[in-house]
Amino acid sequence: MTAALPLHDDYAEQLDCIQANLAALAARHHGPHAALGFGATLGFAPKPGPHGLPGVEPDLDAHLASADAHLGLRVDARWRVAPSAHAAVLPDDRDSVYVIADAFHLPWVPYCAHQHMAHSFIIERDDGGLRATDHYWNDTQWGPARPGSWRLSDAELAAALRDGAEVIALTPHTLAPPLPEPRYVAPASADVEAYLAAYRGHPDRPAALAQLTLETWLLARSRRLHVALRTRRGEDPARWSDTLREWRGVVEQTYLALRRVQRGHPEPGAALDRLAALLANEPASFAAPTFRERVAAEVAAVLRVDAAALRAGEPFTIAPTFSSFRIVEIVERLEERLGVSFDPDDLVPENLHRLDDLCRIARLSAKEPT
Known part of the structure; x- marks a missing residue:
């Protein structure tokens, strides 16, 4: 196995070992923020898990459904590679595939020879050979896992897949909108x-x-x-x-x-009490953004500026992109996305250059004046 080629991921530290490489594939087609699609729906939905305990970890099918809905990646084909058939992991008609195998046998992760667990990576062609690319980031008791890419010999690939693997070919599709609407359940x-x-x-x-x-x-x-x-959508x-x-x-x-x-x-106490308090407070913490925050987010998206600056009172003219064309776009965007219906007499420059002025005339007719 060759030395790692280091990789950089903006959101690697927020993704689990199944999400990380789906997000990396999505980023190749939809840009570096595609990973945020995995954060679209936040909730708490435990189901039966190991040792008779409930667990919140989504299964592979749930991750793939989320990748389809929010990352712009659709499953094109899916197959199982037997332990003795590692050569079938990347068919001739594919340039790359998403693979899930036992981390116990993967020499680039700290779980190797320590812990059995499903782990994802990408296999792709590289100068006549194959390369394993893994965007996972985590610190473990056996050392750090960091994003990297390694060229594998045939023998190394066979050893990595000695217990077989699940292989998935994914096809990109158009995302509309590029970033999903966040939702808390x-x-x-x-x-x-x-x-x-x-x-x-x-x-x-x-x-x-x-x-x-x-x-x-x-x-x-x-x-x-x-x-x-x-935050990316403009909330504070x-x-x-x-x-x-x-x-x-x-x-x-x-x-x-x-x-x-x-x-x-002896077992230290209070961890479960602390978790209980956090879960109890979440509905208030993750409540829908205020009307002002939503307007700021929409204006920031049009002007390509930090929504925090607009919330702090900066005029829209701080944006290099500011123009009458952008003002028209802001008005139309608020009407379409927030259900605002402006009074024509209010659409004068004095009301359209600062957030509070805009919210004042928008709040008069918004469907959700919160």
Whole structure:
């Protein structure tokens, strides 16, 4: 295996090991922000998982459906490669494929020879040979996983796929709009209570805490990605700075509890209480943006400026792109996307150069004046 070619991903730290390489493929066709599509819908939907515990990790089919809906990637073909048939991983009519195999056998990830788990990567052609590209980013107890690309010999590919692999060919399609509308789905309180009770009452504490460590890690990453999407669409990330800091704290506290129990020490308390408080506060934290924030986001998208500057009172004229053409585009965009119907007498320059002035005349007739 050749030395890694380092790669850069803006959102790698917010993606799990299945999402990361779907997002990388989408970015090749739709640009570097395509990964944000995975943050479109934020919720809490546990289902039965390992050790009789509920889990929030989406399955592969759910990830592929999300990639189709929000990343502009559609499954073109899907097949299973047997352990002895590694040569079939990349057919002659394909330049690249998305692969899922056991991380235990993948020499470029820290899980190699340590932990069995499904892990994705991309196989593509490279000067007559094959290259494995992996955009996953994580820190583990065995070392860091970082985005990179490695040329594999035939023997190395065979070893990496010794237990077989699932292979998926993906085709890009047009995204409209380029970034999806963010949506938060509040869970039923009974579902949250049942989830927490399952972890509190599980008799195998090391197993419960190991699973809970994964759970909090997944929940924290998904919330960071959702905030990144909402920020990209013009909302103020300061709204969630405390929430995201609390999520980081829960992840750290849960992992510390796991390590203490694994070493035979008493289980530190409060991790589940902290998680319960976070989940209880989420509906208010991730409520729909205010009308003013939505208007700022739309204006920022037209003018290609930071929405935070507009919310702070800067005039629209700070944008190098500002012109009467952009003003017309802003008015039409607000009418189409926010349901605003302006009074013609209000459409004068004095009302169309600052956010608060625009909101004042827009709020008079908006369908959702919040």
